[in-house]
Amino acid sequence: MATTQATSESLPVIALLGNPNAGKTSAFNMLTGLRRQVANYPGVTVEKASGIIRHNTTKLEVLDLPGAYSLTARSPDEFVVTEILLGHRDDTKPLDAAVVVIDATNLERNLFLASQVLEAGLPTVIALNMTDIAERRGIQIDSDKLADKLGVPVIPIVASTGKGRVALIEAIEKAIGGDKPSPICDWPDAVNQSVEALSAEISKRNGAIGPVTPYELRRCLLDANGEMERKLLASHPDSRALAEFVSEQREKIKASGHSPANLEAEIRYASIADIVSGCLKRTPNTEPTRSERLDNLLTHRVLGTMIFVAVMTITFISVFSWAAPLMDGIEAMFGALAGWVHAALGEGLLATFLTDGVIGGVGSVLVFLPQIMILIALITLLEDCGYLARAAFLMDRVLRVFGLGGRGFVPLLSSFACAIPGVMATRTIECPRERLITILIAPLMACSARIPVYTIFVAAFIPQRMVLGFLPLQGLVFAGMYFFGIVAAAVAALVFRSVLEGRAPTPFILELPSYKKPSIKLILWRSLDRGKVFIQSAGTIILAMSMIIWALLYFPRPADLETKVRGDMQQAGITEPVKIENAVAGEYLRNSYMGRVGKAIEPAVKPLGWDWKIGMATLASFPAREVVVSTLGIIYNLGAGADEESTALRQKLQSATWPDGRKVYNIPVVLSIMVFFALCCQCGGTVAVIKRETNSWKWAAVAFSYMTILAYVGALVVYQVGIRVS
Amino acid sequence: MIAQNPRTLADLKASAKATVLSLQGEPAVQQRLAEMGLTSGRQIRMVRVAPLGDPYQIEVLNYHLSLRRRECECVLLATDPA
């Protein structure tokens, strides 16, 4: 990897652009052979993906830019593409060429972006993708003629099978260092005059701005509220005067009879219609397409809704039933590994550190993987066949009530299994504000790590009786916890919607692509890719947190403590080695730093009805909430192996008392604990993934703090109300 | 009968066709819609309305697009000669 980095310094760099769904990722994979490096561009939430093209003696570096319908940018995220094209980002080398991937089945709209790229001043190659589908649909495109009219090479490819790879690489090679393409459309005089005037105005006041190209000036004039304008104003000494000048020029354009907002699209689409008329032939089909007939069913008021519920239920159940055995397998594997290390090294600090700290920590990272990868695979499947867009179409109206949009549905549903892939899946949400709200509330959904916590407390304390004669009370409480998470998320969404009001909402523009056969290759690849991203971004944090918590639970270890416990046990006549071991472990834990912290914070958790043991177990489970069960196991001298099915742990909990003999656990206490776990952000992986997806610690911190405060207040209210009622 | 108010895309019945006259509303929204192909003179077709009454599914430039009512109201339609 180091060598790739070193040599790539001198390689020519090209970038792939294209509309969403044009097959850009497939083209990237076809060119580079699946190897790609992902990172985040600093300051924005855009992923930076790069790879190397190798062909004979050719070696090129290629960047996969985010999919876009247009270069118009109203947010720093959207601006990344333009900045890279123009060579304005310090972290990215100036490009040697641009490759626009266009979808042959949707030529005109795809050419819109291409026509913008042609004006960016870079040698450009058009990769005409999906030619196989176009052919099947009776769409004939004369690529030579198209190339002729556009003035750049047009290479027909089938990105999913690799057809056209060599021709594309050769065309790119030839284009590098060659001529810049000429624009395909002429701008009205009014625009040209304004561009010149603006150029003069900027160079008159000069300041920190270097030379500004006509392309940038036009973007500044035409994009209302755009990033280009913001950037030019920010780097100008007298931004107010410049802003005034820009709006004066816009008025002038308007006075000449053009609307600055629509002018660009009108002009480009007119030129595109002109270009396309000679090289595109469609067999006119009068009857509805297959896709449209499917839509009649899948978005039908009754049937469509039923199918939607069924699809989501099946998806959801699949995640649980497929992931569970894998997760058990991973846990068993790490358990066996720990046992083996323990057997080889015996007792002692090193062995315990390796087994509980390192192996346990790595295990707690990897145990998430099956759920994450299966969920991502299923989401990709739904997305790739076209159904995800329909799900968004069906759910948009419902979610809008909460300031969310249709695209938020699947990420939120996924979060019932695990918030980590849920947060990752928010990438498809176009509106930054909606995306942020979705990310912030996703961890409130009752993820599968909460199940063991609910199980142990429901089984131990909720009586097994029927409500109204047929509804099991335990089941009702369990379902109630899920419902509680949803309500909390809805309320949080409403609050965030009003708090984040200042950010302009983006119009909801959702393409409904034709249904198609999903690509297994893409599904596998995406799921592996996201798995890798999870390990890179969350792995180290979870591991580090696990090790710290391990140390806090392990140290200090005065030897006389063990002697004392063994003595006490002997006096009490207890001889079973397991019981003695567990008693020693329990005493060490209670005496550990974490135990001391637990005791120190008892005044803070007492209003929740908790004793210090609950407080400490809760603290220890901040890296991963399910840890609380095994920590309680150790505290109550049952060893770390206790799980949610353990009857011994249930009995211990049921009989636990305060020093004055009162029972620790009663219904208000149990509810307060469950409410706390429902609301609290006890998941290092989620925090890390929020940080990665928003590319800022700020939002990770916001998510963590609002949830933790909410959890404390929620538990407090439940307990205080509970003891007064009961 | 000529309608008093200009018809917008939001008034178009399912499976009806129409021609875009112009766009109105916030410039940023207008620009996004125009970029997706909703330029004046463009033939469009209302495919359907979502079960809950919003959003809408339309066909433009041979592809399908979903817009919310609020955005549809920004698209003014030409009164068809028919």
Ligand SMILES: Nc1nc2c(ncn2[C@@H]2O[C@H](COP(=O)(O)OP(=O)(O)OP(=O)(O)O)[C@@H](O)[C@H]2O)c(=O)[nH]1
């Ligand atoms: N039949 C056919 N399918 C293709 C072709 N190129 C891509 N696909 C499929 O189209 C789908 C979308 O391709 P992607 O490569 O994910 O598209 P993208 O442009 O990266 O999409 P975003 O990730 O949404 O930006 C996948 O199922 C591909 O397998 C092609 O030339 N022919």
